Amino acid sequence: MKIFLPTDFSKQSGYAEQVAVAFAKMANAEIHLFHSVKTPVDWKKISTKDENKYPEAKKQISDAKVEMDAFATKHKEIKVTRDIGYNLAHEDIPMFAEKEKADLIIMGGHGESGYDEEHLGSHSRKVLRNTRVPLLLIRKKPAKTLPLKIIVTSDFDEKSVKELRKVADTLSFLKPDLHLLFVNSPLHFQNSDETEKQLHKAAKLIGVAPSHCHIFNYRFIEDGIERFCELKKADAVVFISKSKKSFLGGLNYSYTENTAEMVDVPVFVFKA
Numbered sequence: 001m002k003i004f005l006p007t008d009f010s011k012q013s014g015y016a017e018q019v020a021v022a023f024a025k026m027a028n029a030e031i032h033l034f035h036s037v038k039t040p041v042d043w044k045k046i047s048t049k050d051e052n053k054y055p056e057a058k059k060q061i062s063d064a065k066v067e068m069d070a071f072a073t074k075h076k077e078i079k080v081t082r083d084i085g086y087n088l089a090h091e092d093i094p095m096f097a098e099k100e101k102a103d104l105i106i107m108g109g110h111g112e113s114g115y116d117e118e119h120l121g122s123h124s125r126k127v128l129r130n131t132r133v134p135l136l137l138i139r140k141k142p143a144k145t146l147p148l149k150i151i152v153t154s155d156f157d158e159k160s161v162k163e164l165r166k167v168a169d170t171l172s173f174l175k176p177d178l179h180l181l182f183v184n185s186p187l188h189f190q191n192s193d194e195t196e197k198q199l200h201k202a203a204k205l206i207g208v209a210p211s212h213c214h215i216f217n218y219r220f221i222e223d224g225i226e227r228f229c230e231l232k233k234a235d236a237v238v239f240i241s242k243s244k245k246s247f248l249g250g251l252n253y254s255y256t257e258n259t260a261e262m263v264d265v266p267v268f269v270f271k272a
Contacts, residue, residue: 001029001173004102004133006093008035009067012108016138019266020106021075022146027173030079032100033071035064036089043086090126097133103170105131109139109260109267125257128269134170135269142266146174147235153181153225154240154272155188156198161205163240163272168206171238171268179212179232183224222259229263238268 005020007013024031037043039057041050051058064084072080083100085092097105109124124137152167154160168178180203182195192215199213218224229237241256260267 001027001103002100003029003031004034004093004097004100004105005031006034006036006089006105006107006127007067007071008089008108009064010108012138015141016106016108016136017071019136019138019142021078023104023106023173024075024078026146029103029173030081031075032102033068033080033082034085034093034096035068035083036085036087036092037061037064038088039086090123090130093127094131094133097131102133104134104136106136106138109137128257128260132271134166134271137260137267137269139260139267140264143235147266148174148177149179149232149234150174150176150236150238150268151179151181151225151229151232151234152238152240153183154202156180156182156195156202159242160240160272161198161202163270164202164206167238167240167268167270170270177212178206178208179214179234180208181214181216181225181228183221183228184215184217185219185221185224188221221255222262225259226262229265234265236266236268237263238270240270240272242272 003020003024005017007017020031023029037057037060040054043057043061061084068082072082083096085096093105093107107124107127128135128137150171152164154164180199182199184190184195195215196213199215200210203210203213214228216224216228218227225237239256239259256269
């Protein structure tokens with residue numbers, strides 16, 4: 001397993017680092033540590049001599065290398081590789097994560113303007129929309145670094161159920177207590193018997209007991225997910241998300257982003 005860990009060395013990135021280290025130890029995984037520096041020129045193409053024309057960028061890159069080396073030294077028991085990108089972070093992260101064939105991105109949920117525990121920042125929203133790699137957003141300091149009870153929410157149509165197998169495989173090292181959740185709202189209402197069939201089919205695929213299949217009636221999907229997580233004392237939530245164009249009763253990126261701001265637990269995002 002390879003964990004892609006973007007960092008800007010902020011407090012919130014530190015939360016993501018804690019979780020990544022815990023996951024890596026459990027899964028015997030490699031961590032690919034990544035940092036972006038937006039340089040005024042194509043840094044890979046300029047000479048060492050020309051680098052001196054841009055002292056601020058050169059210092060940022062040098063400082064980042066020191067921080068990344070310190071992380072690797074601190075966690076010698078884990079294989080840590082390092083890389084720096086030279087564009088905006090939300091552009092670099094999806095590209096480099098796919099290039100590295102990462103299994104999971106773990107990152108803080110803050111914006112380009114800095115640290116804010118209460119909101120999912122523009123930086124994180126853009127990465128969420130643009131990456132196909134499963135993503136774990138850590139917006140607040142997690143109560144537990146190893147989630148035990150995880151709520152998986154989706155519309156559980158055929159496309160989403162196929163992605164559910166990937167969810168189970170990716171998170172298998174955690175040995176989680178998985179619960180499948182369908183929030184039935186007036187805007188995207190489904191009959192209970194139809195939804196139960198979909199849920200039980202999905203549950204059978206990944207070995208989840210029927211008693212862990214839940215239909216939760218709530219006026220708004222986001223509020224329903226938040227409330228259900230509170231009632232179940234969930235440690236994390238998984239969204240099987242779809243593009244904005246494909247939403248009808250499913251969870252599109254906007255629903256995922258909005259709910260990620262509301263819940264107090266780490267959020268996994270998989271793309272159907």
